[in-house]
Amino acid sequence: MLACVKRASGELVVEQRPQPEAATGEVVIDIAYGGICGSDLHYFHDGAAGEFTITEPLVLGHEVVGRIAALGDGVTGLALGQSVAVHPAEVCGECAACQEGQPHLCRASRYLGSAAHTPHIQGGFTEQLVVAAERAFPLPAGMTLRRAALAEPFSVAYHAVRRAGDLAGKTLLVTGAGPIGSLAVAAAKQAGAGTIITSDLTDHALGLAEQMGADVLVRADQTEPHEHPGQIDVAIEASGTAAGLNSCIRAVRPGGRIVQVGILPPGTTAILGNALVNKEIQLHGSWRFHTEFADAIALLASDIDPEPLISHEFDLVDAELAFRTASDRSSASKVLLRMNPEPADSSDV
Template sequence: MSIGNNMKVKSIKVFGKGEVGLEETSFAVTADETLVRVTRGGICGSDIHYYQHGGIGDFSLCHPMTLGHEVIGRIHQSGQTVAVNPSKACGKCFYCESGNSNQCVNMEFFGSAMRNPHVDGGFSEYLSVSKQQLVPYDDTISDDVMAFSEPLSVAIHAINQAGGVLGKRVLVTGCGPIGCLIIAACQAAGASEIIGTDLSERCRDIALEMGADKVYSPLESLPTEYTADKGYFDVSFEASAAVQAFHGCIDMTRAKGALVLVGMRPGMVDFPLTKCLAKEINIRGTFRFVSEFETAVRWLEKGKVNPLPLLTRVFPFTQIIDALKLAEDKTSAMKVQLSFERRDEKFI
């Protein structure tokens, strides 16, 4: 590895369907950006999709791309620990100027094939990023915890889309990593009651650790009070992307309550329009985050949310295939992380 105007670093590249590996790449460090040595990265469902299918949704790889958008590291020259916001909005379009930068029409988001050329992700030994993408944090907080900054941001934004949860009854359908982080964030934000549902007993158990009051399998009969009198829950978060769960949310969300759609799956079109209209349910989408990224960093730094029940295993980044194989096994894994730590490296 060389560090200078033309850096050479090892990055985790996806080349196509089922093709992922390490590649030495070069990039320039510009004067208006900050050099960050990556220490930890979390594998997201989108990384798994690129590995399994060579794309995600309507977007397929046109050329190799560096994976990863859940990363933390240290500023190279000072050693300051930082969480890296994977969003680089233009700051000039209508959405950016109106405070909705997550909808930026010129967004450059780590590890995304939505643009061509694609935007490389953060699974690399070093990154050169704008100062605005870095949120410093206390270096006594473990990498295990702080690598959850990005997914926790997604959870907090979902809560904000619901209009808050203080004193409210909350339902979360789908207790994977994001669903469980929504549960933890709802508890931190003052929800009065939190119920989770998932087909997996393991996921339900973790949901209880993350703050759910009760959990159920959608295959069992839920309490009749949840559907009586036009519904029980003030706010529902649908995080499974299952049509049946979506219908359940409509039935269990009270009239004039809020339903936030978190999970995404192509072709999910079965929509009970009549029920939604009659109950005047406020249905909202949620997409990434805006200022919630810094909020997530502070919550993790202060211990307001403990994400560690979700952490399954940490692999050296050189073992990316093994890490992806475990991460794609939803019967065994919740969140798999990659360590980029170089114990013998000194700051300059």
């Protein structure tokens, strides 16, 4: 089978890998689609995502969906050919975070397509993938695999919105209108937010955020969000930049809340610390998700249409072109790799 591999030398290749077999309690999935994430792009360009550096060949990808191809012994509740979204995290279930109901903070977590551990955790940009059966989430009737390909990034955004607290009637700022920021706009709108202000450096990204429910659009290179009329109660920082975080610190009202979901560059980030203090701002991190995955799938199947964010699709053999396209934020949003799409899901974008 073919897989998209990033080598420690810096080369991105599509190469043959052995087909997997399902052990007891596992399933083999024919992967239909994989979404290219910001962390995948960091691995592609820098050989590292945050503090995690590639030191050996790594199959990229953690936003994957497909159909059940084989069932291991003891697997029940799933059927051959069934459409599923893959939960990318395997957690230990025994550490303090897991026992306290926060498995997404498990330090032993093994996340698809991650260099957090050595050996690295191989990812899902491959024609077939084997995972524990409980990580294969059946899709609701009528939900296409193409739409379900955004379940993982929407879960990240949904977790960030939940970290923001009660948004009913509140004014929200979202800095960064990439896929996570735009999906956070959609999740916040569904959660009852009042006015949603979104800032970004490109008109293309802002236009997508508007389709997801943003009320006010701000070009970050032309004006600061805090210069816009209205008091901002909560901010979600999704750009992963110091400038974005500092815009949030300036913009939120005294006693307001900021949720940092964008992955900041490695090392130290300079922030407006005194404003953080004298405005008594609540600054919260937001790391991935866990239990929200099923809820996120249900919302995408019913209340929230994420498909305007899908800007391009490429076959797996064209992975390098797909990654270069996804790197151009002036024209790309969510770029999908196609592995085994259903005919009804295979329209070109």
